Amino acid sequence: MIKSMNIAWWVQRWAELTPDKAAILFEEQTISYQVLCRRADRTSCWLQSIGIEKGDRVAAMLNNCPEFLDLFLACARLGAIFVPINFRITSVELDYFIKNCRPRLFVHGDAFADAVNALELESYLPPMMVAVVGEAQFNGRMFDFVEETKNFDGKRAFLTRSLGPADPEEPQVIMYTSGTTGKPKGAVLSHRKTFFNCLNADIFFKLHFSDIMLIFLPLFHSGGLFIQAAPIFYKGATIVLHRKFDPITIYRDIEKYRVTKFLGVPTVYRELLKVDPEKRSDISSLRVCAGGGEKLNQDLIKKCAEAGLAFRQIMGQTETSILLWASEDDPLKKPGTVGRPVFHAEVSILDERGRAAKPGETGEIVVRGSIMMKEYWQDPVKTEETIKNGFLRTGDLARMDEDGFFYLKGRAGDMYISGGENVYPAEVEKILKLHPDIEDVAVIGMADETWGETGHAFVIVSSGASLTQADVIAMCQGKLAKYKWPKKVTFKSQFPRTSLGKIRKGDLS
Incomplete structure (x- = not known):
């Protein structure tokens, strides 16, 4: 029994x-650690009362809210596997997630009722229970999550041994990440991974018991849940939780609560810089700002520093969380660097032959150690492709200098990041190719002032057919989350290709 590796035990x-x-400080509501523990206990009791057992999946499609964290903690307490779902997805994508992880319980917010109601949940096999957070039209199939859990207030889960885990490698979370094959993959994350990720975040953020961390990044992502929330609970510090991103509210709450730690993607910093200086509040309490998730440039780093938002950079992925980090001064000394490896991990660069790359040589970033995912849920083929000889292959290409600083050179698989969200062109291409008049398509990322990167689709139209940009983009409606839609479409008569017939995306223009 290793209680110290269970986040429910920390609380x-x-x-x-x-x-x-x-x-937690949430919308004028203060939740103490004692109250948070009671909320996690009563949620655990309710889960047990409806038959949730160790290893069962509990999926949640919720905005940032205390109920999200109640479920997260309760699942950890019971040994159930928590599955956070991106609330930006369509019903088609939601259908895939549910059928892939087969949860015993699905909890969703009333704001997402349209996407959920488009599915015939009662026909899913195995049968799945459904609960709603918020106002909704309840029927015999649905639970009112808030009312149901209140019935167990003051009670504790009877399986006290479940606070283990018996084995730190037991799965805690399945977090979905898009794949280059066009199908999302469920990264299985263990209790051990969460623990060592928190140790890395502790060092990176210089966390302290007295810290106040503002979280507006979605908790369904690794950034909000594992880089911010979990480490704060480990340290016994405080979260200021925002339901969504709003720059004015962020400035206001940094001053109001004397926020000390902050994390955002570059798109967020660009939006904060757009706020008129006279409308910005006092942010002198900030001790560490962090940025990651997109390509960074020296101009943004400089403007943020001038505005009192000097940040240290992080780089990682769902399968590993933080891999590399750079201090506020590192980009000045080493322009273009994404930093050096975190403390609790072995991060290397391997060449095409699987040998350690020499300084200056480009290779693939790989990682080994306790921050690795266990596997991809029910996908042994992709697991074997990703984890080789004990190393997890990130798909990111980089070089390292003689001082150990990493520099990104590109991404295997052509992934790009739009507003902090990973977008894999293969997933978009698969949908666009469903159009009967599209003969071939290639999608790449292009620079965008607001989102960092957005999609650019290159399309070959079938002989005799005629399409507009609007026709192409309309194919994404209802099939892909909007951040995945290409922003620009260019029609081509042919694509540049390699001798093997593969499209040379680097030559598209």
Whole structure:
């Protein structure tokens, strides 16, 4: 039994040591560690009452809210596997997620009722229970999550041994990440991975018991859940939780709550810089700002520093969380660097022959150690392709200098990042090719002032057919989340190709 690797136990210990300490500040509501522990307990009891057992999947499609974290903690307490789902996806994508992970329980917010109601949930096999957070039209198939859990207030889960885990490699979360094959993959993340990720974040953020962390990044992503929320609970510090991103509210709450730690993608920093200086609040309390998730440029780094938002950079992925980080000064000394490896991981660059690349040589970033995912859920083929000889292949190409600093050279698989969201061209191409008048298509990322990168689709139209940009983009409606839609379409008569017939995307223009 290794209780120290279970996040539910961290919250319980802080509830015993500092019961009145604020754990979550959410929309004028203060939730102490004692109250948070009670909420996790009553949620655990309710889950047990409806038959949720160790290893069962519990999926959640929720905005940032305390109920999200209640479920996260309760699943960890019971040994159930928590599955956070991106609320930006369409019903088609949601259908795939549910059929892939087969949850015993699906909890969704009332704001996403349209996407959920488009599915015939009662026909899913095995049968799945459904609960709603918020106002909704309830029927015999649905639970009212808030009311149901209130019935167990003051009670504790009867399976006290479940606070283990018996094995730290037991799965805690399945977090979906898009794949180059066009199908999302469920990264299985263990309790051990969460623990060591928190140790890395502790060092990176210089976390302290007195810290206040503002979180607006979606909790369904690794950034919000594993780089911010989990490390704060580990440290016994405080979260200021925002339901969504709003630059004015962020400035206001940094001053109001004296926020000390902050994480955002570059798109967020660009939006913060657009706010008129006279409308910005006092942000002098900030001790560490972090940025990652997109390509960074020196101009943005400089403007942020001038505005009091000097940030340290991070790079990682769902399968590993933080891999590399750079201090505020590193980009000045080493322009273009994405930093050096985190403390609790072995991060290397391997050449095409699988040998360690020499300084200056380009190769693939690989990682080994306790921050690796276990596997891709029910996908042994993709797991074997990704984890080789004990190393997880990230798909990112980079070089390393003699001082150990990494520099990105590109991404295997052509992935690009739009507004902090990973977009894999293969997934978009697969949908566009469904159009009967599209003969071939290639999608790449292009620079965008607002989102960092957006999609650019190159299309070959079938002989005798005629299409407009609007026709092409309309194919994404209802099939892809909007951030995946290409922003620009260029029609071509042919594509540049290699001798093997593969499209040379680097030559598209």
